[in-house]
């Protein structure tokens with residue numbers, strides 16, 4: 444149950460509100476290349492402005508490793524946000540110290556300020572209390588709307604809540620409602636689809652979903668390790684030798700809940716122009732590798748997906764960045780979109796595949812958080828959520 448206070452539950456009028464947003468967007472030639480994450484934060488920003496708050500935004504961008512990296516400045520994001528909001532956005536050259544103090548002090552209700560990249564300071568990732576105090580300084584309330592960063596216990600996601608009352612923004616609320624509710628009380632059949640490169644990243648997810656889902660479809664490189672555990676020869680395919688025993692244990696525990704591919708697209712090299720073949724599982728010649736699920740698998744997966752009332756998908760079915768190995772991922776995307784089930788897609792690759800296939804509007808919820816949504820699927824409580832105040836019951 445979602446039981447956290449949101450911006451609706453507190454009085455924001457006349458307050459200076461510090462909002463953690465996820466403006467970790469791709470930049471190209473000094474401009475924002477994809478503004479999905481910025482747009483996702485607008486409802487919270489507009490609500491605060493309309494209710495007479497002064498809005499102080501903070502975010503990280505990329506991995507500057509605790510140093511000032513000019514290419515990772517949030518300044519282009521301030522410009523972009525200003526266009527989206529149709530109003531000026533003040534920019535502070537640093538997220539703490541004199542530039543931040545001065546601009547925060549001058550900010551009036553109805554105005555917006557964006558602080559420079561929090562990760563320009565090593566104290567951000569260390570969740571340093573003094574750094575968090577400086578971020579919070581001059582503000583009256585903390586709103587966390589950065590679902591995509593909520594699995595990190597950093598100063599801007601967790602530390603500031605030591606100094607300010609903390610509530611959720613609308614994006615955070617939406618993500619937690621969809622993912623939380625689905626995991627707690629899904630309409631059945633509940634089918635989960637997992638893909639991506641490695642099984643080792645998702646063992647916790649599989650274990651948790653085995654207790655919740657009716658069926659788990661496994662594709663992508665992950666499936667290879669299960670096949671190796673079943674004794675199949677996998678040629679040069681990506682197989683995690685260290686995880687074979689775990690895969691065996693998962694297969695033993697899963698009964699018939701795990702549905703694995705029946706055929707594969709194999710290639711003689713990890714390249715777009717490699718020779719390709721479609722083979723049943725078990726027929727991979729030495730020197731060849733599995734790079735996508737085959738057409739019979741797409742059909743079988745689609746049948747399972749069409750019978751579902753709830754679908755949660757994370758991870759591509761193959762090396763979809765190369766068009767010859769993208770059919771499996773797009774085939775599954777189509778099946779999810781057509782299923783009529785409540786559908787939740789998380790993780791950058793699966794969300795990109797849904798968007799590329801033009802089916803995004805058929806999906807109930809596209810999550811903005813890859814790592815964060817995986818940790819929720821694992822059944823973990825996200826630290827950036829744990830610090831938010833509970834609703835009074």
Ligand code: AMP
Pocket residue numbers: 638639640641644662663664665681733734735757758759760761762763764790792
């Ligand atoms: P992840 O970040 O774990 O979700 O993995 C995503 C990556 O897995 C994508 O870049 C895919 O290219 C890659 N991937 C998917 N299937 C395979 C495969 N069969 N072999 C190698 N890599 C794969």
